[in-house]
Amino acid sequence: MLRLVHEPIDTASLRNALVRPEDGAVAIFEGVVRNHAHGRRIRYLEYHAYEPMAQRRLEEIGVSAKKEFPIREIGILHRLGRLDPAECSIAIVVTAAHRAAAFDACRFAIDAVKKTVPIWKKEFYEDGEAWVSDE
Amino acid sequence: MSIRVLFFATIADVTHLREAEVDAAACANVASIYDRFARASPQLEAYRPSVLCAVNSEFARPDSPVHDGDEVAFFPPVSGG
Numbered sequence: 001m002l003r004l005v006h007e008p009i010d011t012a013s014l015r016n017a018l019v020r021p022e023d024g025a026v027a028i029f030e031g032v033v034r035n036h037a038h039g040r041r042i043r044y045l046e047y048h049a050y051e052p053m054a055q056r057r058l059e060e061i062g063v064s065a066k067k068e069f070p071i072r073e074i075g076i077l078h079r080l081g082r083l084d085p086a087e088c089s090i091a092i093v094v095t096a097a098h099r100a101a102a103f104d105a106c107r108f109a110i111d112a113v114k115k116t117v118p119i120w121k122k123e124f125y126e127d128g129e130a131w132v133s134d135e
Numbered sequence: 136m137s138i139r140v141l142f143f144a145t146i147a148d149v150t151h152l153r154e155a156e157v158d159a160a161a162c163a164n165v166a167s168i169y170d171r172f173a174r175a176s177p178q179l180e181a182y183r184p185s186v187l188c189a190v191n192s193e194f195a196r197p198d199s200p201v202h203d204g205d206e207v208a209f210f211p212p213v214s215g216g
Contacts (some may be wrong), residue, residue: 031216047215050208053192053216078215090216110216118189118208119215120144125151131144133185133211 001075001093002046002058004051009077018073023095027102028090029110035085037132043124045078049105050118054078061109069105071096077110079121095106136160138201140168143210146186150176159203162179166191166197185212 065074075093092109096102121132137156159169165188171181189208191214
């Protein structure tokens with residue numbers, strides 16, 4: 001469950017697919033489309049990716065998270081294409097025996113996605129559009 | 136004998152290309168491919184300090200060697216999440 005998707009993300013389904021009776025904690029992070037940036041109103045966003053590399057990086061982040069933290073499972077879904085404000089662009093679910101590792105791995109994963117997965121966001125305003133090339 | 140070159144986001148906008156092929160014999164490393172496109176699109180120079188590159192879907196450096204059949208990609212800092 002480390003993959004790019006082109007349809008809306010169902011975080012509850014991801015969570016239910018991953019959680020097992022031996023887990024004592026589930027950390028869930030969602031990135032959501034904001035309706036404003038730099039004082040401008042955002043109508044919608046488009047996410048574009050270098051798909052084969054982005055897919056590979058998501059898998060590598062999953063492997064690293066399991067190596068670095070005592071977690072049992074991690075899932076990451078990143079959506080591509082057009083997204084409207086309030087829609088979920090990324091969902092990360094981490095299951096573990098204990099909460100600290102779940103929180104830490106979830107934070108590690110979103111930070112790694114934001115730095116190393118080749119995906120770019122284009123913002124569409126009332127009066128134009130622009131790539132967001134770093135934050 | 137060719138290398139497939141991919142461009143993304145602002146870099147694709149500047150080159151007006153999403154994809155191209157270059158002769159492998161004429162390119163020793165990643166930087167030499169960038170140089171070639173920067174001659175046609177001089178605005179690429181402004182992006183040189185920040186551009187990221189990959190060879191066969193792995194992050195690479197300007198001095199990373201390239202070979203026939205490789206896929207080389209150039210893109211700006213990522214902004215997913």
